[in-house]
Amino acid sequence: MPPLKPQATYDDFDRLDIRIGKVVDVQPFPRARNPSWKVGVDVGADRIMWSSAQITNYEPAALLGSLVVCVCNFAPKNIAGFTSELLILGAKGADGNVIVLGPRSEVAIGEPVF
Numbered sequence: 113m114p115p116l117k118p119q120a121t122y123d124d125f126d127r128l129d130i131r132i133g134k135v136v137d138v139q140p141f142p143r144a145r146n147p148s149w150k151v152g153v154d155v156g157a158d159r160i161m162w163s164s165a166q167i168t169n170y171e172p173a174a175l176l177g178s179l180v181v182c183v184c185n186f187a188p189k190n191i192a193g194f195t196s197e198l199l200i201l202g203a204k205g206a207d208g209n210v211i212v213l214g215p216r217s218e219v220a221i222g223e224p225v226f
Contacts, residue, residue, distance in 0.1 A: 113128050113167055120206060121200075122208075127177070127185075128183055128185065129156055129181050129183065129184040129185035129224075130178050130181065130182070130184070130224065130225040131156065131181075131182065131184055131223060131224050131225060132179055132180070132181060132182075132215060132219045132220070132221060132222065132223045132225065133153035133155040133179070133180050133181075133182045133184075133198070133221060133222070134153065134177065134178070134179055134221045135151055135152070135153055135155075135175045135176055135177060135178050135180060135181075135198075136151075136152050136160060136173035136176070137150075137151070137152030137160075137175060137176075137181075138150070138151050138152070138175050139151075139152075139172075141164060141178040141192070141219050142162060142196075143192035143193060143194070143195065144191060145192065146166050146189075147166065147168040148164050148165055148167075148168065148174065149164075149165050149167060149168060149170075149175070150162060150163075150164060150165075150194060151163045151164075151175065151180045152167045152188065153165075153180060153182060153198055153200065154222075155185055155196075155198070155221070155222055156220075156221045156222015156223075157182050157222060160199055161182075161197045162182060162194075162195065162196060162198065163182070163197070163198040163199065163200050164189075164191040164192075164194055164196040165195050166202045166210065167200070167202065167210050167212055169209040169210060170177050170201065170212065174214065175212075178212070178214060179214045179215055179218075179219060180200050180201070180212055180213065180214050181198045181200075181201045181213040181214060181215070181225055182198050182199060182201060183198065184197075184198055186198075190204075198210040200212060201213045210219055
């Protein structure tokens with residue numbers, strides 16, 4: 113288990129735009145250095161944002177339509193010629209695979225996480 117990071121302020125957290133999104137598209141990403149999908153996420157406000165996500169332990173059909181927790185305001189990152197604009201949050205499970213974080217109940221798309 114990694115050690116705790118240095119203390120942050122509430123203002124640090126408040127600057128992050130963390131919200132609920134819905135996966136609307138999953139495409140192969142063969143140019144990525146590590147196995148990844150290109151994932152389109154509806155984050156509300158009539159906006160689809162894209163992420164390069166190392167979650168290939170999930171089949172595309174299992175991801176489509178799922179609700180995910182994501183950070184929407186990191187600076188875009190160029191990954192193998194693809195602009196990743198969003199971070200889908202997850203944690204490693206006991207088997208080492210990423211478990212995508214999402215709400216346990218229905219939540220409106222675009223709903224802020226606080």
